[in-house]
Amino acid sequence: MLTTRPTGTNDFLPGESEKWQYIEQLCRQVCAEYGYKEIRLPIFEHTEVYLRSVGETSDIVEKEMYSFEDKGFRHMTLRPEGTAGTVRAFLENKLYADPQPTKLYYMGPMFRYDKPQAGRYRQFNQFGIEVFGADHAGIDAEVITLAVEIFRRLGLTGLSVKINTVGCADCRPKHMEELKTYFRQYEDKLCDTCRDRLERNPLRILDCKEDGCKEVCKGAPTTIEAACDNCSTHFNKLLEYLDAVGISYEIDTNLVRGLDYYVRTAFEVVINSVGSAQNALCGGGRYNGMVEQFGGDDMPGIGYAMGMERLLLTLKEQGIELPVSKHPEVYIAPLGEAAQKEAFVLTQALRGKGIYTEKDYLGKSLKAQMKAADRFQVAYTVIIGDSELEKGIAVVREMATGEQHEVALSQLVEDLEGRLK
Numbered sequence: 001m002l003t004t005r006p007t008g009t010n011d012f013l014p015g016e017s018e019k020w021q022y023i024e025q026l027c028r029q030v031c032a033e034y035g036y037k038e039i040r041l042p043i044f045e046h047t048e049v050y051l052r053s054v055g056e057t058s059d060i061v062e063k064e065m066y067s068f069e070d071k072g073f074r075h076m077t078l079r080p081e082g083t084a085g086t087v088r089a090f091l092e093n094k095l096y097a098d099p100q101p102t103k104l105y106y107m108g109p110m111f112r113y114d115k116p117q118a119g120r121y122r123q124f125n126q127f128g129i130e131v132f133g134a135d136h137a138g139i140d141a142e143v144i145t146l147a148v149e150i151f152r153r154l155g156l157t158g159l160s161v162k163i164n165t166v167g168c169a170d171c172r173p174k175h176m177e178e179l180k181t182y183f184r185q186y187e188d189k190l191c192d193t194c195r196d197r198l199e200r201n202p203l204r205i206l207d208c209k210e211d212g213c214k215e216v217c218k219g220a221p222t223t224i225e226a227a228c229d230n231c232s233t234h235f236n237k238l239l240e241y242l243d244a245v246g247i248s249y250e251i252d253t254n255l256v257r258g259l260d261y262y263v264r265t266a267f268e269v270v271i272n273s274v275g276s277a278q279n280a281l282c283g284g285g286r287y288n289g290m291v292e293q294f295g296g297d298d299m300p301g302i303g304y305a306m307g308m309e310r311l312l313l314t315l316k317e318q319g320i321e322l323p324v325s326k327h328p329e330v331y332i333a334p335l336g337e338a339a340q341k342e343a344f345v346l347t348q349a350l351r352g353k354g355i356y357t358e359k360d361y362l363g364k365s366l367k368a369q370m371k372a373a374d375r376f377q378v379a380y381t382v383i384i385g386d387s388e389l390e391k392g393i394a395v396v397r398e399m400a401t402g403e404q405h406e407v408a409l410s411q412l413v414e415d416l417e418g419r420l421k
């Protein structure tokens with residue numbers, strides 16, 4: 001166990017971690033342009049935060065929460081998603097008293113005690129945004145546009161936006177009854193999970209992936225048919241806004257998302273992977289009642305979350321190389337103890353000018369050091385031996401051409417700065 005990581009967790013090693021940094025930086029950049037500010041939340045909350053928000057009929061609460069009792073016998077849960085904690089913080093810190101809307105983003109690890117399987121992790125990472133205090137369909141369009149913008153800047157292709165309206169407190173109860181009546185006729189054709197869902201939450205049968213259930217769903221009364229006037233107007237306005245900025249979408253009446261708290265807008269951005277089913281890169285929706293459920297005033301909310309692991313896998317599948325710099329520009333190769341110290345001073349001076357510099361610390365031979373410089377793929381290697389040191393010079397070798405020239409040690413930083421420009 002001492003050298004084995006827990007099931008469902010990952011080590012992201014150098015080579016991989018640069019990609020994470022690049023994507024995180026891009027998310028921050030896009031959020032800055034859209035006016036979303038970062039909120040940094042605890043990784044665990046009181047369990048009731050998730051019981052209240054995620055919904056007691058969702059899979060997360062039923063099977064997947066990573067819960068524990070702390071030493072004070074309090075029930076705690078490692079966060080399975082970011083929305084609930086954000087709502088809790090919004091209320092606790094009275095962000096509702098600021099001018100609205102409140103536009104926030106978060107990123108970091110989430111936890112679900114899932115059965116181990118390919119691509120599902122117990123610790124996984126999400127980036128997400130949440131907006132409070134705006135009910136206008138234009139903000140739904142902004143949230144979707146931001147999601148698409150991040151994927152677009154990464155160079156992803158084959159994306160499509162799936163969108164649906166899932167109803168509200170006015171129109172959902174009637175729709176639920178219609179769905180129950182409809183599905184009861186086909187009870188024997190539904191999978192076990194859906195038979196279990198039938199009386200409690202028939203809406204979720206609509207996004208079951210089992211073939212039998214999918215077939216039955218084809219004739220089910222849709223959320224769009226069941227939508228009240230307010231929901232219809234909101235949905236149509238959202239589609240108009242997306243049209244206006246050229247975001248293409250598909251209306252998917254089976255898209256209801258796993259969580260009970262969505263009202264009106266639900267959306268996913270999916271990627272059409274080669275030879276396999278569509279995979280959702282991100283998903284979200286409107287959750288107008290949640291702030292109230294936490295004891296706050298009636299306050300609209302909307303957000304989405306994106307899985308970082310899935311995104312990285314998709315970038316790999318599409319052969320997209322992120323522009324992450326990997327190689328030092330200069331390698332300093334000292335020979336002998338006196339030269340080691342001079343090399344150390346020069347290394348610091350070059351780094352002070354923003355030049356990525358490496359040096360030998362193992363007292364290797366010149367041959368071994370040149371090999372190291374090759375492996376680092378540096379542009380220049382600086383060789384300093386005893387005789388160079390005596391003359392107050394160093395030999396600078398341009399690795400691409402093999403050309404060498406001597407430079408006074410006092411001029412070395414300036415010389416390399418000029419060459420690297």
Ligand SMILES: [Zn+2]
Nearest residue numbers: 168171228231
């Ligand atoms: Zn409605």
Ligand SMILES: [Zn+2]
Nearest residue numbers: 191194208213
């Ligand atoms: Zn099913």
